[in-house]
Amino acid sequence: MENNFKEILTRYPEGSVENLIPILQDIQEAEGYLSEESVASVARYLDMPASKIYGEATFYNQFRFTPLGKYHVQVCCGTACHVLGAATVLEEIQKNIGVESGQTSKDGLFSLEVVACIGACGLAPVISVNGNFHAKVTGESIKEIMDNYRNQEKS
Amino acid sequence: MSFLINVNNKDIEAREGETILDSLNREGLNVPTLCHLKGKLPTGSCRMCVVEDINSGRLVAACASPVYEGMKIQTHSHRVVESRKMIVELLLSNHPDDCLYCVRNKNCELQDLSDELQVRERRIKGKKNNINLDRSSPSIVRDPDKCILCGRCVRVCEEVMGVSCIDFINRGSDSFVGPAFNKSLNTSSCVKCGQCIMVCPTGALSEKSHFPELISMLNNPEKTVVVQYAPAISVSLAEEFDMPAGVDITGIMNAALRKIGFNYVFDTTFTADLTIMEEAGELAERINEGGKLPMITSCCPGWIKFAEQFYPDMLPNLSTCKSPQQMMGAVIKSYWAEKSEVKPDDIYSVSVMPCTAKKFEAQREEMTSKGISDVDAVITTRELGQLIRMYGIDINSMAPETTDSPLGSRSSAGKLFAASGGVMEAAMRTAYYMITGEELLRFKIEALRGMDGSKEASVKIGDMNVNVAVVNGLANARKLMEKVKKGEKEYHFIEVMACPGGCINGGGQHIGASEDEIKARMKTLYDIDDKETVKVSHKNPEIVELYEKFLGKPMGKKSHELLHTDYFKREVLL
Numbered sequence: 001m002e003n004n005f006k007e008i009l010t011r012y013p014e015g016s017v018e019n020l021i022p023i024l025q026d027i028q029e030a031e032g033y034l035s036e037e038s039v040a041s042v043a044r045y046l047d048m049p050a051s052k053i054y055g056e057a058t059f060y061n062q063f064r065f066t067p068l069g070k071y072h073v074q075v076c077c078g079t080a081c082h083v084l085g086a087a088t089v090l091e092e093i094q095k096n097i098g099v100e101s102g103q104t105s106k107d108g109l110f111s112l113e114v115v116a117c118i119g120a121c122g123l124a125p126v127i128s129v130n131g132n133f134h135a136k137v138t139g140e141s142i143k144e145i146m147d148n149y150r151n152q153e154k155s
Numbered sequence: 156m157s158f159l160i161n162v163n164n165k166d167i168e169a170r171e172g173e174t175i176l177d178s179l180n181r182e183g184l185n186v187p188t189l190c191h192l193k194g195k196l197p198t199g200s201c202r203m204c205v206v207e208d209i210n211s212g213r214l215v216a217a218c219a220s221p222v223y224e225g226m227k228i229q230t231h232s233h234r235v236v237e238s239r240k241m242i243v244e245l246l247l248s249n250h251p252d253d254c255l256y257c258v259r260n261k262n263c264e265l266q267d268l269s270d271e272l273q274v275r276e277r278r279i280k281g282k283k284n285n286i287n288l289d290r291s292s293p294s295i296v297r298d299p300d301k302c303i304l305c306g307r308c309v310r311v312c313e314e315v316m317g318v319s320c321i322d323f324i325n326r327g328s329d330s331f332v333g334p335a336f337n338k339s340l341n342t343s344s345c346v347k348c349g350q351c352i353m354v355c356p357t358g359a360l361s362e363k364s365h366f367p368e369l370i371s372m373l374n375n376p377e378k379t380v381v382v383q384y385a386p387a388i389s390v391s392l393a394e395e396f397d398m399p400a401g402v403d404i405t406g407i408m409n410a411a412l413r414k415i416g417f418n419y420v421f422d423t424t425f426t427a428d429l430t431i432m433e434e435a436g437e438l439a440e441r442i443n444e445g446g447k448l449p450m451i452t453s454c455c456p457g458w459i460k461f462a463e464q465f466y467p468d469m470l471p472n473l474s475t476c477k478s479p480q481q482m483m484g485a486v487i488k489s490y491w492a493e494k495s496e497v498k499p500d501d502i503y504s505v506s507v508m509p510c511t512a513k514k515f516e517a518q519r520e521e522m523t524s525k526g527i528s529d530v531d532a533v534i535t536t537r538e539l540g541q542l543i544r545m546y547g548i549d550i551n552s553m554a555p556e557t558t559d560s561p562l563g564s565r566s567s568a569g570k571l572f573a574a575s576g577g578v579m580e581a582a583m584r585t586a587y588y589m590i591t592g593e594e595l596l597r598f599k600i601e602a603l604r605g606m607d608g609s610k611e612a613s614v615k616i617g618d619m620n621v622n623v624a625v626v627n628g629l630a631n632a633r634k635l636m637e638k639v640k641k642g643e644k645e646y647h648f649i650e651v652m653a654c655p656g657g658c659i660n661g662g663g664q665h666i667g668a669s670e671d672e673i674k675a676r677m678k679t680l681y682d683i684d685d686k687e688t689v690k691v692s693h694k695n696p697e698i699v700e701l702y703e704k705f706l707g708k709p710m711g712k713k714s715h716e717l718l719h720t721d722y723f724k725r726e727v728l729l
């Protein structure tokens with residue numbers, strides 16, 4: 001994995017702290033999340049304390065610090081979804097998979113992310129699991145959707 | 156260039172380029188501050204210091220706004236006071252209501268401000284934070300729920316200490332201060348210096364207390380409870396009892412410690428002298444035998460941890476001498492135990508230190524002998540103050556007493572350990588004697604004294620010029636180490652103390668002391684050195700006796716067993 005970061009880092013000049021966010025974005029793109037190891041590498045490369053990098057990264061919603069689950073659930077909380085009950089949907093999903101936004105379930109099956117708008121307002125409230133959209137979800141339909149993924153695992 | 160500005164309808168002098176706060180403070184006019192750190196760049200984040208700029212009609216932060224000619228300000232207009240009060244009310248809206256149980260009760264800036272601004276009801280109810288209390292560190296307790304996000308700890312850790320262990324995590328109302336990946340302090344890059352505690356306005360950061368165990372030991376008749384106190388304690392404890400800074404209360408402190416119930420009272424300055432014997436011997440050995448140079452002092456546990464994690468390749472440069480605290484611990488449980496016919500197991504050894512990192516040092520695995528810790532509990536200057544109050548002792552009505560002997564006598568050189576540059580001065584005196592067989596003509600090395608963060612001198616020993624450097628504040632140590640690594644200048648001996656000014660300004664000292672008060676503590680040490688007759692460690696009679704009867708010679712076999720140690724590279728997220 002170390003090599004993975006190294007390749008990304010070489011795209012940017014050493015010590016160029018102004019590139020922190022693009023570097024972190026690239027790493028997350030490649031790894032799915034920001035690990036301690038990757039942050040430590042960035043810290044050394046940019047000559048910047050890890051605490052500052054972590055502080056900066058946690059300021060933004062886009063970065064996560066745990067690996068993605070096998071099924072990555074994105075809950076849209078954009079305006080249309082919000083109006084049509086995204087909050088209830090989110091709450092139900094959190095209960096169902098037992099983690100909060102930015103976290104991954106202990107069995108590694110699900111990870112959860114809240115996103116602003118995924119451009120499918122006509123289907124609101126909408127969630128996306130590994131890129132597959134589920135339209136007009138309700139608190140009740142969540143269990144069925146999640147169980148479906150769980151069953152796929154078993155079979 | 157200076158000009159006049161109008162403050163509260165009165166003209167005062169202001170200087171081009173300074174902030175409103177600078178001008179006000181010089182004139183003795185106070186506005187409250189929270190996030191402001193004297194001498195550091197302002198952040199202007201708390202808005203507590205707002206004043207009304209009459210020309211623009213706006214409220215501006217005095218700490219971050221420059222003065223201009225023709226400026227007119229009001230520091231306590233109704234609008235200003237209401238605004239400050241609102242800030243305090245908002246800070247209190249999610250603050251725990253447990254002042255009575257808080258370690259900083261009656262010594263809390265938030266409490267003082269809410270009193271000053273007469274906040275008498277809770278108008279704003281915010282959602283309380285619920286972030287885990289971090290008691291993982293042997294030195295520092297972190298309670299983020301009490302944090303008001305002023306950021307002073309973050310800045311001290313970065314700018315003064317060069318550690319940057321902590322920073323703001325998350326955003327908005329979810330923000331809190333913590334180490335990277337929200338690790339607990341004991342697994343972070345924290346060096347335990349405690350300077351964050353010194354600047355924390357509330358009880359969000361405090362020292363880890365050893366009180367319950369200590370008190371049960373004081374009441375255990377089977378234990379011989381002994382205490383040692385660092386050179387810095389006697390010149391700073393007085394401030395805990397509202398006496399002026401720099402008053403030396405050694406004798407009174409001895410009496411108070413006995414009254415609390417300590418069976419024997421020793422002075423760590425004795426082992427500061429012992430450290431000098433070993434360290435000067437080591438320096439002479441390294442110079443004569445071509446050992447690793449520059450040699451760097453190892454008395455400061457904050458610096459040791461800093462070196463172990465940031466400069467592992469320089470660990471061979473560190474003196475192998477244990478710190479005076481640990482030497483005293485080792486000598487008590489060997490030489491003294493033998494002499495006094497007490498089993499090492501039955502001794503409970505306590506030390507009073509101006510330092511929180513000493514708590515960490517005492518529990519290092521290397522600081523044990525046959526499974527018995529050299530030192531069992533460490534309390535800070537502040538905690539000794541609490542202990543004295545708890546036992547109802549009136550400091551003002553005590554007759555001074557002397558320390559116990561042996562392990563009680565000291566030279567004035569050892570006393571200098573409390574201030575930056577002091578270890579170096581003391582070491583030079585003895586190294587000179589060890590190398591040339593004669594005493595130095597002028598003991599005082601003026602260039603190494605004072606509060607400067609980085610000092611240098613060259614001392615002629617025989618026909619050799621010994622280049623020495625002294626740094627305090629670990630950010631300065633970092634700069635010097637980089638210089639040494641690049642080979643910019645050759646040094647023979649370097650003294651590092653983590654805290655600015657040295658142990659007299661340690662992380663375990665009285666909170667809220669001004670720079671002048673710290674200088675007063677320093678001056679007292681120099682006065683002691685001027686007045687007293689035994690000015691060199693190698694003439695401390697009990698040190699001479701210790702070598703004659705027990706240790707043999709400096710750097711000998713027994714010394715190596717008891718008084719020297721080694722260091723390890725630490726893998727932490729930096």
